[in-house]
Each structure stands twice: as structure tokens, then as C-alpha cells.
Amino acid sequence: MELDYAVDIKELSFNYGDLVILRNVNLSIKYGELVAIMGKSGSGKTTLLKIIAGLLKPSVGSVRVLGWNITSERIESIKGKIAYIPQTLGLIEGGSVLYNVLLARAPVKPIAFMAGYWGKDDIMEALDTLKLVGLENKAMSRVDKLSGGERQRVAIARALFQRAQLLLADEPVSSLDYETAESIIRLIASLKSRNLTIIAVLHDKEFAYRYFDKIYVIDNGTLKMLR
Amino acid sequence: MRIATFMLILSIILAFQLNLIDPKIIGLIAVNSAKLIPELGIRVDMLGEALKAVYETLIMSLFGVSTGTLIAYIVAPLASPLIAPPSIATTGRLLANTIRTIPAILWAILFVILVGPGPRAGALALSIYTAAYLIKFFYEALESTDREHYDALRVMGLKGLPLALAIYTHIRRQIVSSILFMLEYNVRTATILGFVGAGGVGYYILQYLNLLNYQATMTFVLVTLILVIIIDLLSYIIRTRI
Ligand SMILES: Nc1ncnc2c1ncn2[C@@H]1O[C@H](COP(=O)(O)OP(=O)(O)OP(=O)(O)O)[C@@H](O)[C@H]1O
Ligand SMILES: [Mg+2]
Numbered sequence: 001m002e003l004d005y006a007v008d009i010k011e012l013s014f015n016y017g018d019l020v021i022l023r024n025v026n027l028s029i030k031y032g033e034l035v036a037i038m039g040k041s042g043s044g045k046t047t048l049l050k051i052i053a054g055l056l057k058p059s060v061g062s063v064r065v066l067g068w069n070i071t072s073e074r075i076e077s078i079k080g081k082i083a084y085i086p087q088t089l090g091l092i093e094g095g096s097v098l099y100n101v102l103l104a105r106a107p108v109k110p111i112a113f114m115a116g117y118w119g120k121d122d123i124m125e126a127l128d129t130l131k132l133v134g135l136e137n138k139a140m141s142r143v144d145k146l147s148g149g150e151r152q153r154v155a156i157a158r159a160l161f162q163r164a165q166l167l168l169a170d171e172p173v174s175s176l177d178y179e180t181a182e183s184i185i186r187l188i189a190s191l192k193s194r195n196l197t198i199i200a201v202l203h204d205k206e207f208a209y210r211y212f213d214k215i216y217v218i219d220n221g222t223l224k225m226l227r
Numbered sequence: 228m229r230i231a232t233f234m235l236i237l238s239i240i241l242a243f244q245l246n247l248i249d250p251k252i253i254g255l256i257a258v259n260s261a262k263l264i265p266e267l268g269i270r271v272d273m274l275g276e277a278l279k280a281v282y283e284t285l286i287m288s289l290f291g292v293s294t295g296t297l298i299a300y301i302v303a304p305l306a307s308p309l310i311a312p313p314s315i316a317t318t319g320r321l322l323a324n325t326i327r328t329i330p331a332i333l334w335a336i337l338f339v340i341l342v343g344p345g346p347r348a349g350a351l352a353l354s355i356y357t358a359a360y361l362i363k364f365f366y367e368a369l370e371s372t373d374r375e376h377y378d379a380l381r382v383m384g385l386k387g388l389p390l391a392l393a394i395y396t397h398i399r400r401q402i403v404s405s406i407l408f409m410l411e412y413n414v415r416t417a418t419i420l421g422f423v424g425a426g427g428v429g430y431y432i433l434q435y436l437n438l439l440n441y442q443a444t445m446t447f448v449l450v451t452l453i454l455v456i457i458i459d460l461l462s463y464i465i466r467t468r469i
Contacts (some may be wrong), residue, residue, distance in 0.1 A: 053382045080384030090379025094399035103393055107384030114392060162383055 005064065006031045006166055006197035007052055012061030014047060020046050021158065023221040025061070029214070031165075034192050035199045036208040038226070039218035045201040046087070048218065049168045053084040066165055080107050083159030085169045089151055091158075093144040097135060100143055100154050101126045104162035126161055133157045135188060149180040156187060160194070167191070168202040175208070185211050259306035269446040277428070278451040283346050284427035285454060287411035287420070290350040295357025296406055302358070305364030307418035310369065310375055320366070326359040331416045335425035345424030349417060356416075357409050368398050403469050407462040414458045418451050 006211040007029040029035050033083040039045050050056040051063060054070045062069050072152045083104075084090075091100050105122060106113035112122070122223040130136050133153040138146065143154060152172055159167050172188065173181035181204070188198060189211040202208050208215045208226075242248050304310040306319035334352035342348050372394050380390055395402055421429025426449050435443040 050378070053378070055378050055382065079382065082382050084379050084382040086375035086379050088373060088375045090376045091375075092376075092393055092397045099396070103380075103385075104383055106389045106393065107386075113389055158383075162312045168382075196339045 004030060004085060006033070006066060007199070008053075008062075008064040010062045012051070012058050012063060014044070014051060014056070015186075020221055022051075022058075022218070022223070025223045027201065027216065027223060029197060031197055032192060032195060033197055033214060034189060034212050035197075035214045035216065036198060036202045036212040037218065038202055038205070038208060038215050043070065043218040044221065045218055046170055049084070049170055049199065049201060052084055053168055054078065055084070080162065081164060081166065082166045083162050083164035085152075085155045085159060085167070086173060087170045087174070089155045091143045091154055094142070094165075096140050096142055097146070097154050097157075098123075098126055098139045101129060101157050101161045104158045126157075129157045129161045130163045132160065147180075148176050149184060152176070152184050153187070156184075156191075160191070160196075165195070165197060167196055167200075169198070171201050171203065172181050176205055182207065252383060253458045257365065263441065266441040267445065268442050269449055270442045273443055274450070277431070277447045280428040280431050280447060281450045281454050282420060284417045284421075284429075284451070285414065285458075287346050287353055287410045288410065288417045291353025291413045291417075292356040292410045294354040295361050297411065298354075298358035299361030299365050300395070301388070303362045303369060304388060306362060307366045307391075309372075310391050315397055319362075321411045323359055323362040323366075326355065327363060331356040332419065332423060335420045337425050339424050344426070349420040349427055352425060353413050353417060354421060359407060360409060360412075364408075365395075365402065368405070369394055370399045372398060400469050404408035404466060407465060411455075411459055414455055418455075433469055445461035 004143060007027060009025055009027040012022060012025040013020070013026075019055050025048070037045050037048060040088065047056065051058055052065055052070075054065070058071060061071075064083055066078050069093065070078065092103060095103070102118055102122060103113065109118075109122070112118050118126075127139060130139055135150060135153050135155050135157065138150060143151065146154065155172075156167075158167075167188075169188065173184050185207045191198060200212075202212075212227075217224050217226055302323065306316055307321055308316040310316075311319065331352055333351055334355050338348035338351045342351065369391065374395060376394065377390075380393055385393060393413065417427050418429050418432075421427040421431070422433050424430065428447055432447045432451075434446055435441075435447065
């Protein structure tokens with residue numbers, strides 16, 4: 001058992017029908033590492049994140065995430081310990097910022113969520129989390145009224161409130177202007193101190209080299225380490 | 228153009244079938260209009276009675292919407308393969324689709340038999356009918372939601388009813404719009420359900436029409452029309468605010 005790895009992928013291959021997306025990928029990520037995945041459009045970055053999130057089953061190979069073999073059936077055990085922020089963020093547009101953050105605790109407190117009646121502790125903690133990402137004044141705003149950078153912060157706050165151990169972020173800054181993008185990357189990098197392992201898909205080499213511990217690139221289906 | 232040509236030919240054939248191509252029909256309309264026009268007008272003394280009947284119609288419609296929405300809220304996720312296991316989703320969908328093929332008026336007849344004539348029968352008929360329609364609207368809305376939303380929420384550990392509720396909030400606009408559509412629909416349908424004895428204004432309209440009491444009939448029709456307009460207006464206002 002290699003419990004010191006948050007993600008441990010061995011000889012992974014993945015294809016959509018005849019289309020080979022990933023071949024013979026090996027990737028070991030230690031707990032608390034900050035990892036950037038790069039690569040051209042269509043190279044398979046999203047596919048790799050989805051496999052790690054347990055959303056796609058690999059064709060060949062073994063994938064261990066947080067100590068669990070996600071290729072076997074017991075995938076339910078790690079649900080909730082991973083936060084997956086897709087490119088479109090997956091926020092609940094009709095809800096407030098606070099609603100979206102509290103949502104992360106719906107799996108463990110379904111009754112509170114369904115009744116829309118949260119305890120004081122949960123609300124205080126959610127507000128603290130919003131403060132951490134710089135959205136303390138937007139708690140009651142509707143998500144569809146926020147800017148791109150603010151929306152990304154909501155998604156990050158949700159992941160934190162979920163108490164996830166592994167954060168998977170798919171192109172978190174690709175639609176943002178340079179300054180906003182850098183502030184988001186800084187925020188993500190600062191989460192390292194919170195015992196969080198982070199894998200982010202990035203397009204910007206500069207950000208990757210400045211802020212990330214490890215950098216990989218997917219090229220023609222294979223994964224190469226740049227740093 | 229082909230569709231229009233087809234419809235033209237079909238219309239001509241059907242008009243013959245229905246005996247509408249008949250010069251005498253114009254004369255018939257003229258004679259009956261001449262009889263009707265002097266009778267036109269409303270019975271102000273019957274306005275109170277008409278209002279009561281229309282109010283009954285409104286209550287039946289609203290009950291159909293409130294209970295139908297509740298049922299659909301819970302059943303629609305069971306008919307959606309993105310939330311329920313595929314086998315359950317297929318069964319749920321089949322059931323909802325079967326119920327939906329039965330027109331509201333047949334449900335009304337059934338409930339008149341089961342609970343006796345009156346607004347109770349109409350209210351129950353509208354409830355089932357609304358539920359069946361909203362189940363379809365809701366599961367279609369659940370399915371048209373971006374897959375990445377489901378992905379993010381599933382990885383978070385959400386499933387079942389809480390997952391559905393989160394998605395409902397995401398598509399609130401569509402959901403409210405469907406509910407308003409059913410309200411508009413129910414108010415119209417509820418006026419007819421009285422024809423089979425299931426309560427509401429339709430019962431009175433039919434009685435007075437049979438007695439050839441046109442003024443009384445007009446009074447009830449007019450008040451019904453006003454209710455329909457008010458409901459459509461309210462519905463429009465709510466739609467623009469969400
Ligand atoms: N459901 C699917 N069925 C078939 N092919 C797919 C499917 N999803 C993705 N693909 C293909 O797999 C390849 C990799 O897709 P993926 O989304 O992982 O790329 P990516 O590196 O994330 O690209 P981008 O930078 O544009 O987001 C693409 O060629 C895409 O067309
Ligand atoms: Mg992608």
C-alpha cells in the first residue's frame with residue numbers, strides 16, 4: 001500500500017471507441033502537492049481529470065485515489081473527498097453564493113439541505129470560507145449575477161467547505177483576464193497549506209512554473225513530466 | 228410549401244366530409260345570429276352566482292397545480308436516468324407517459340364515478356393530469372441540464388432527491404415556467420370539466436345553454452373569460468420577474 005500518494009496511476013490507457021486518448025500513463029502525486037497538467041486542446045486533460053474523479057473508467061491500468069482503487073466497485077467510499085471543478089464550474093445558477101457553498105455539505109446533511117434550514121455552525125463556517133476566498137460581501141448575491149473570477153471563487157469555496165482532500169480544477173483561469181487569473185492561481189496555490197492536494201489543468205506556462213510544484217504535459221496520448 | 232399544399236387538399240376533403248361546403252350554411256348562421264343578437268346581454272343579478280362558480284373553478288385549478296407540482300417534484304427524478312437507476316427510470320417514464328395519454332375529461336368522469344359529482348372529482352382529475360404533465364416537463368428539464376453539473380455534484384457525493392433539488396434550483400426558471408403553463412391550462416380545462424359533472428363553472432354554462440337562456444350563459448362565460456385573462460396576466464408578470 002502506497003498510502004503516501006494521493007493519486008497513483010499505473011499504465012493507464014483510455015480510449016473512446018477506436019480513438020486512443022491516453023496511453024500508458026504513469027502518474028504519482030504525493031499528498032499536499034500542487035500539480036499542473038498542460039497540453040494542447042483535445043489532448044485528453046479533461047479526460048484524465050475525469051478518470052481521477054471516478055467519472056470515467058479507464059480501459060486499461062490501475063488508478064488509486066486517496067488510497068482507494070477507483071477501478072474497483074467501491075468508488076462510493078471516496079465520493080465527497082474529491083472536489084471536481086469542471087470548466088463550466090457546475091454552480092447552481094438559481095441559488096445564492098451561500099446556497100452554493102452550503103450545498104457541499106448536502107451529502108452529509110441531506111435533511112438540512114432539503115429543508116433549506118442550516119444550523120448556525122454551518123452558516124458561520126460557510127461565511128468564514130467565503131471570507132477566505134474574498135467573497136464575504138457577496139454571500140447573498142445570486143451566482144448568475146457574478147463576474148467570471150467571482151464565480152471561480154465560489155467554486156473554490158464550495159470545494160473547501162466540502163472538506164475535500166483532493167481538488168481537481170479544469171482550466172480554472174482560461175476565461176479570465178491576466179490579473180484576475182493570477183489572483184485565482186494565487187488563491188489555489190495558497191490552499192496547499194490547508195492539507196489539500198491540487199491538480200489543475202492550465203494553459204499558461206508562466207503560471208505553472210511560477211506557482212506549481214509539478215508540471216506535466218500530455219502530448220500525443222502520453223504524459224511527460226516537465227518539472 | 229409542400230406542407231401548405233398538403234393541408235389545403237386535406238382541408239377541402241374534410242370540409243366535404245363535414246358537410247361544410249353547403250350554401251345553406253351561410254343562411255343558417257344568418258338566421259340564428261338574428262335570433263341571438265336581441266338576446267345578447269348579461270344578467271347582472273346573476274353575477275354573484277357566476278363569481279361563485281368561477282371561484283370554484285379557480286380553486287380546483289390551483290389544487291391541481293399545487294398537488295401536481297408536489298407529486299412531479301418527487302417522481303420526475305425517478306423517471307430521469309441521470310438520477311435514478313436506469314431500470315427504475317424506464318419504468319417511471321413509461322408510467323407517467325401512459326397516464327398522460329388519458330385526457331383530463333376522462334379522469335373527471337372516472338372521479339365523478341368514484342367520489343360523486345362536484346368539484347372534488349374535478350380537483351382530483353386535475354391533480355393527476357397536472358402531475359403527469361409536470362413529470363414529463365421536469366424530467367426533460369433535468370435531462371437538458373449540462374452534464375458537467377451532474378459530474379461536479381456527483382463527485383461531491385450528491386445523489387437522489389438532494390441531487391434533483393440542487394438541479395431544480397439551477398433550472399428554476401424552466402420549472403416555474405412549466406408550473407405557470409399548467410396553471411393556465413388547468414383554468415381552461417376546469418371550465419369544461421363541469422360538462423361531465425366534475426364541478427366548476429362548466430356545469431352552469433351547460434345547464435343554461437340547454438334552457439336556451441343565453442343571457443345567463445353569457446354572464447357565466449364572461450366571468451370565466453375575465454378569470455382566464457387575469458390568470459394569463461399574472462402568469463406573464465411572474466414569468467418576467469424570475
Ligand atoms: N464522450 C466522448 N466521446 C468521444 N470522444 C470524446 C468524448 N469526450 C471527449 N472526446 C474526445 O477526446 C479527446 C480528448 O478530450 P478532452 O476533453 O480530454 O481534451 P482536453 O485536453 O481537455 O481539451 P481542451 O483543452 O479543449 O479542454 C478529444 O479529441 C475529444 O474530442
Ligand atoms: Mg478540457
